Amino acid sequence: MRNLLSLEMVFSSIRLTTPLLLAALGGLYSERSGVINIALEGLMLAGAFTAAVVTHFAGSAWIGLLAAIAAGVVVALLHALACIRYRADQVVSGMAINILLLGVPALLSGAFFDSTGATPQIPRVSLLPNVPIVLAFAMVPITWYVLYRTRFGLRLRAVGENPEAADTAGIGVARLRYLAVALSGALAAIGGAYLSTGQSSLFTRNMSAGRGFIALAALIFGKWRPVQTMLACLLFGCAEALSIQMQGVARVPVQFIQIIPYVLTIVVLAGFIGHSRAPRALGTPYDEKR
Amino acid sequence: MLAAFVVGGILVALLGDDPIETYQLLLGSAVSWPDGIGYTLFYATPLIFTGLAVAVALRAGLLNIGAEGQLYAAAFITAWVGITFPQLSPWLLVPLAGLAAVAGGAVWGGIPGLLKARFGAHEVITTIMMNFIAVALAGYFTQYHYKKPGDPILQTVEMGANARIARLGRFVPGLPERIPLNLSFLLALAACLGVYLLLWKTKWGYALRATGANPGAAEYGGISTARQIVIAMALSGGLAGMVAINDVLGYRYRYYDGFSAGYGFTGIAVALLGRNHPAGVLVAALFFGALLRGGLFVDIFTEHVSKDLVQVLQGIIILFVAAEELFRRGVRGPGRLRGKV
Numbered sequence: 032m033r034n035l036l037s038l039e040m041v042f043s044s045i046r047l048t049t050p051l052l053l054a055a056l057g058g059l060y061s062e063r064s065g066v067i068n069i070a071l072e073g074l075m076l077a078g079a080f081t082a083a084v085v086t087h088f089a090g091s092a093w094i095g096l097l098a099a100i101a102a103g104v105v106v107a108l109l110h111a112l113a114c115i116r117y118r119a120d121q122v123v124s125g126m127a128i129n130i131l132l133l134g135v136p137a138l139l140s141g142a143f144f145d146s147t148g149a150t151p152q153i154p155r156v157s158l159l160p161n162v163p164i165v166l167a168f169a170m171v172p173i174t175w176y177v178l179y180r181t182r183f184g185l186r187l188r189a190v191g192e193n194p195e196a197a198d199t200a201g202i203g204v205a206r207l208r209y210l211a212v213a214l215s216g217a218l219a220a221i222g223g224a225y226l227s228t229g230q231s232s233l234f235t236r237n238m239s240a241g242r243g244f245i246a247l248a249a250l251i252f253g254k255w256r257p258v259q260t261m262l263a264c265l266l267f268g269c270a271e272a273l274s275i276q277m278q279g280v281a282r283v284p285v286q287f288i289q290i291i292p293y294v295l296t297i298v299v300l301a302g303f304i305g306h307s308r309a310p311r312a313l314g315t316p317y318d319e320k321r
Numbered sequence: 322m323l324a325a326f327v328v329g330g331i332l333v334a335l336l337g338d339d340p341i342e343t344y345q346l347l348l349g350s351a352v353s354w355p356d357g358i359g360y361t362l363f364y365a366t367p368l369i370f371t372g373l374a375v376a377v378a379l380r381a382g383l384l385n386i387g388a389e390g391q392l393y394a395a396a397f398i399t400a401w402v403g404i405t406f407p408q409l410s411p412w413l414l415v416p417l418a419g420l421a422a423v424a425g426g427a428v429w430g431g432i433p434g435l436l437k438a439r440f441g442a443h444e445v446i447t448t449i450m451m452n453f454i455a456v457a458l459a460g461y462f463t464q465y466h467y468k469k470p471g472d473p474i475l476q477t478v479e480m481g482a483n484a485r486i487a488r489l490g491r492f493v494p495g496l497p498e499r500i501p502l503n504l505s506f507l508l509a510l511a512a513c514l515g516v517y518l519l520l521w522k523t524k525w526g527y528a529l530r531a532t533g534a535n536p537g538a539a540e541y542g543g544i545s546t547a548r549q550i551v552i553a554m555a556l557s558g559g560l561a562g563m564v565a566i567n568d569v570l571g572y573r574y575r576y577y578d579g580f581s582a583g584y585g586f587t588g589i590a591v592a593l594l595g596r597n598h599p600a601g602v603l604v605a606a607l608f609f610g611a612l613l614r615g616g617l618f619v620d621i622f623t624e625h626v627s628k629d630l631v632q633v634l635q636g637i638i639i640l641f642v643a644a645e646e647l648f649r650r651g652v653r654g655p656g657r658l659r660g661k662v
Contacts, residue, residue, distance in 0.1 A: 113644045117644035119640070119643040120384075123589065123593065123639060123643040124644070126386065127636050127637075127640040131635075132636070134633035134634075134635070135633055137632070138629040141625070147627070148629075241453060244449050247446070247449075248446070248450065284461050286457040286464075287457075294454065296450050297447050297450050309443075
């Protein structure tokens with residue numbers, strides 16, 4: 032038990048928090064604009080897979096990262112198109128994206144590398160350095176500033192709370208939502224890229240393993256606010272680090288530590304710990320012509 | 322639907338295989354007797370249950386993304402009953418284990434229903450969380466209490482012969498017993514009929530549908546929507562739980578970690594494609610069952626395309642159906658398509 036609070040444990044927690052935080056902040060932009068983003072899981076997978084493949088062929092994790100961002104934005108725009116233009120149910124569309132992105136990487140890696148869902152190992156030298164970690168934590172104050180101190184942030188929040196009023200005030204609701212969802216795709220994809228080309232050195236089938244959903248949980252737990260969301264991500268990251276550390280010790284079964292984020296989210300949603308209120312227009316399509 | 326196949330076909334062509342040939346493999350291998358039909362029906366069975374589960378919840382205006390967790394909870398409790406009471410006669414043990422499956426699923430689905438009705442917690446998020454909790458808890462109990470010592474696979478010990486239901490091969494001439502299609506397929510057909518009668522022929526089903534169609538009006542008309550939400554989610558969970566009857570009592574005879582090939586999520590596609598009607602669900606489930614069967618052949622006989630094509634198709638179908646669904650709803654307002662993009 033003594034090494035539970037060691038420096039190594041702290042670093043491990045921060046490393047494990049990083050992809051969660053990136054995805055959660057991405058989700059924050061999308062959901063603050065009124066578009067539910069349950070597709071974070073799929074967006075992370077898109078980023079992770081693209082990063083691994085492009086890094087493998089290009090030999091540079093930076094190009095891989097850029098490609099991952101592009102892939103994340105494209106997939107996110109697909110979600111946005113379904114939700115905003117075709118007014119599809121945002122949850123159903125998000126689930127479809129998740130299912131799609133479980134299949135596409137497997138299908139492509141089968142075709143490219145003749146494998147059952149994994150990409151080739153990337154040499155250690157061409158892996159991403161710790162930049163995503165810095166980026167993730169830097170994005171917290173940036174997001175706070177953008178959200179509460181800029182015109183873009185004010186408009187974003189307006190569109191998510193009361194799109195009718197925002198529209199009346201001359202704000203392009205759809206345009207802003209597209210932008211917000213695209214941003215969420217970029218951030219979640221960076222999180223995914225960090226998984227495949229930072230923390231490990233290849234993409235494996237379903238490598239995000241529910242992190243997109245944990246990020247969503249952290250976003251709700253953090254009441255859709257940047258700093259609280261970061262704290263929630265840190266909590267969940269610590270829980271994950273702890274469960275890895277405990278694997279050998281097994282005084283408390285790992286499963287009990289693994290379910291902490293999920294149980295906490297349910298408890299918060301039920302209003303037992305404070306009240307978490309979603310952006311008012313979350314999940315409702317907006318028809319500008321009406 | 323057709324569009325989804327066109328997109329899938331383009332993808333296949335891009336990967337370097339012939340799309341027509343691939344689709345022939347995908348669907349053609351499902352209709353041969355006995356293997357093709359036997360396995361298609363076997364794969365369709367869990368999808369009928371989860372499709373019905375999602376459809377019932379959607380009829381009440383709820384999206385149950387938790388069928389996956391509900392069927393895991395159900396499968397573990399079913400295996401537990403089978404393992405704990407091996408001495409009971411099969412006439413007692415099988416119904417008992419089957420009831421446990423339904424009850425396990427109903428409880429796991431009912432909790433998010435209760436949280437929604439009582440506290441307004443969004444069922445989509447809570448059911449996702451319940452999915453992870455179910456898998457983790459079942460994994461814990463399996464690993465620490467019900468595993469054969471030394472078994473490297475995370476699965477419980479096997480249940481005795483008394484907790485098994487017969488494979489259809491025993492009754493159908495020409496259908497070999499090695500095909501795991503079992504009596505639960507008939508239960509799935511009965512469930513379709515049951516859901517139809519319940520939802521459209523009873524007062525109670527009317528209350529449930531009214532809750533989904535117009536909660537305000539339902540409440541005004543004297544229906545307790547909060548109660549309907551709990552009932553609908555429990556019923557939905559119970560239907561999802563029946564997957565355990567197919568898998569645990571009819572196929573594997575144990576709880577096996579990761580046994581579900583995303584049945585709960587495919588159930589969403591099945592329900593959407595089946596327009597939330599039991600007859601539609603049945604057809605859609607058979608269709609997806611055929612795809613799953615055909616996927617194995619695509620894996621073996623094409624050069625580049627793997628069975629993951631099925632998953633991709635599934636995602637595209639859901640996306641298209643979801644967008645199209647609201648095409649119809651959006652018809653009310655003129656200029657819908659002219660909306661600024």
